Amino acid sequence: MKVAITSTGNSTDAVLDSRFGRCSWFIIYDTELKSTEFIPNPNIDSIEGAGIASARLIASKGAEKVISGEFGAKVKGVFDSLNIKLIVIKEENKTIKDIIKLFQK
């Protein structure tokens, strides 16, 4: 299974980015292969609909779960209809490494 995580940087030491649509990086973690892919978010400067464009990116990568600090209403609707699960983490300064560990148990 692939999990998408919003990140402030392009390493697993970076902390979770609390925004979804306009986060700095997307990290796609593959729980079977234990591999990570780093994708710079091309939608940071979108005037409108950054969330929808980011949702498309995540869905096209085949992620089944998405982890971020928050999701907007439009994005939730799209992810729900695609059966992609949303996980909200409110703790500040949680690193990507910590989050990946949750899937390794």
Add this chain to the structure above:
Amino acid sequence: MIVAVASGKGGTGKTLIATNLFALLSKASYNVNLADCDAEEPNSLIFFKSTKESASEVRQMLPLFEPEACTYCGKCEEYCNYNAIFLLPEKRIFRLIEDLCHGCGACTYACKFDALKETEISLGEVGMYRVNSKSKLVEGRLRVGALTPVPVIKETIKASLDSEIVILDAPPGTSCPFIHTISKADYVLLVTEPTPFGLNDLKLSIQIVRQMEKPFSVIINRAGLGSDDVYKYLKKEKIKISMELQFDKEIAMIYSSGKLVIESRADIYQKFVKLSESIIHN
């Protein structure tokens, strides 16, 4: 002549000024219309006895998806500037995010397979209300949930222009709805209050009005509250104060019971007379 009554901050007294100015001019036998451009929550109508003459719907174009015809080529998504189309070709998924659609028609133009037809949705309504033989109130009312009031504001202003004097009660803020409203004005009255929020938002609106090269002056409402920072700022910037209304509980009570302040307070009536003279002879 088109006069916009605007402010950055909400609740400074735009509608108080616009409705009383309109009432005064209309009683003085001017041909005057009031356009309530605060389409997200119009309320100027409360202050007048009027009869509804007509109403027209404001519509926006929306693409209608025909799945059988779609080849999932991705052209529509590529043409959409607003990310309103969510397309996953590999899963044959097409979603239109209505709230992001501006109705520009680029996607229907882009589609070479007739998979996107044109349809329309309602954005709101423009209502025409007769106040007396020489004046009417035009109210823009946005449909709850619609993305932007700008198309409704545009139609509201258009429907109000058949008069010698037109007063535009502008929406609050300094974004598109505000900019669109004042872009149609010959003169802008910026209403503020002497508080830090009032001053901050006044500065933002002055920046925009200056950039748009509109003649303007400032009305200070609830004078006596807060500090004299706003006066210092206006003096430094050499901006004219066209009226001051003191902070007065009675004014607030008259206003909140849906009545016109000029009808029961002679002192305020005199202030509006001076204000109207200064604008008309400007």
